[in-house]
Amino acid sequence: MAQQTADVIIIGGGITGTSAAYQLALRGVRVTLLEKSYLAAGGTGRTVGLVRQHYSNETTARMALRALQVWRDFDRVVGGDVGWVQTGALFIVGPHDLDGLKANVALQREVGIRVELLDPPAIQALAPYLYVGDIGGAAYEPDSGCADGAMATNAYAQRARDLGASIEQGVEVTAICTEAGRVTGVQTTQGTYSAPVVINAAGPWGARLARMVGFEVPVEVSRHQVAVFQRPADLSMQHPFIGDFIQGFYLRPETGGLTLVGSLEASEAENKADPDRYAETVDMDFNLEMAELTERRVPAMRDAEIRKGWAGLYDVTPDWHPVIGHMPGLEGFICAFGWSGAGFKMAPVTGEMLADLATGERHCPIDPHPFRFERFAEGDLVRGRYAYSIMG
Ligand SMILES: Cc1cc2nc3c(=O)[nH]c(=O)nc-3n(C[C@H](O)[C@H](O)[C@H](O)COP(=O)(O)OP(=O)(O)OC[C@H]3O[C@@H](n4cnc5c(N)ncnc54)[C@H](O)[C@@H]3O)c2cc1C
Structure with missing residues (x-):
């Protein structure tokens, strides 16, 4: 040849x-x-395609900020449509993680990331549909978003x-x-x-x-699932990306009134997978587990409907x-x-x-x-x- x-x-x-x-x-x-x-x-x-800047390490925080500047202006900088939507991103922690969150926000600000520290009343004002009873505080990035x-x-x-x-x-x-x-x-x-x-x-x-x-x-290859929920019609919220570090999961807004939901737990990496042969659809158990976490954080989502879902691969290092x-x-x-x-x-x-x-x-x-x-x-x-x- x-x-x-x-x-x-x-x-x-x-x-x-x-x-x-x-x-x-x-x-x-x-x-x-x-x-x-x-x-x-x-x-x-x-991918779920979240472009966030919430990192606790200077190198990755700087990388994320530099990358964001390309994503949000991709057509001019590179050329082409990447499906960019500026959703904002909210990261919530419990009271015992509040000092850590503040340290990370300080680091992010040092490298130039636009991020606000919110207390529970401010979180409630931003997202009135959230249960905030267990929240110590949150970091909110107005510039973050998602691409395809x-x-x-x-x-x-x-x-x-x-x-x-x-x-x-x-x-x-x-x-x-x-x-x-x-x-x-x-x-x-x-x-x-x-x-x-x-x-x-x-x-x-x-x-x-x-x-x-x-x-x-x-590197260990592991399988990670994404549940897709249809938000109830009477829940008119277009929520930001929400990283819930208290319950270890995230909610990512999608077009068509959908919300993508996945885990933030490191234990997910235990779901080892062969990259050439793995289950590419979502398990019903996972859907139900995510539905429970979602409902606890966003009570009105009790009327959400479970839609499709999928699974993909992570390549995880120590x-x-x-x-x-x-x-x-x-x-x-x-x-x-x-x-x-x-x-x-x-x-x-x-x-x-x-x-x-x-x-x-x-x-x-x-x-x-x-x-x-x-x-x-x-x-x-x-x-x-x-x-x-x-x-x-
Ligand atoms: C469910 C899920 C949600 C995610 N959410 C996010 C998120 O919100 N934000 C974020 O930043 N990241 C997220 N990620 C991670 C992110 O998607 C990946 O880190 C990133 O897409 C990896 O891209 P890659 O090009 O390095 O690898 P891949 O996209 O895996 O590409 C590797 C390519 O190599 C090809 N290949 C393999 N072997 C060979 C060979 N021998 N010869 C030729 N080609 C070969 C494969 O076919 C494949 O196309 C998520 C991932 C998953 C699975």
């Missing part, structure tokens, strides 16, 4: 891979992206193509080729592609690909942060996966970081060093100032 050459090969056509393809093409790099099935077939096509995973991936891919990138679907990478300690390309179901740089952006399949060249990246960086001892091999359920919003910045790593240039002001693979062996895990859930 024919051999094709590029400066950089990207494995994976999710939001991470397509954002990197766009950034590289923008810099005039000859880039080929290989996707084994279709764009957004992985975690990206099943498949639309965003296709928008990035289209812009990358416009700039000369080759985006190939139905091409599965079966081996990573190396010679004398450096990457030379990949073997695929459609022949060999050669390049001095290969980016592994294969999400839940990323660890498997890294293992092909001897790297054991500590510290719930990704691996982004060159892999030691194999020149030209870069990994970018392990986002642990939080990688959608970050993609505009991850793409910049990957283009920097691949070219040796420095355009992104945020250093990906904390996310290096070596941190696991060094015991230098990424930690937040104050954590109340898996949200980082």
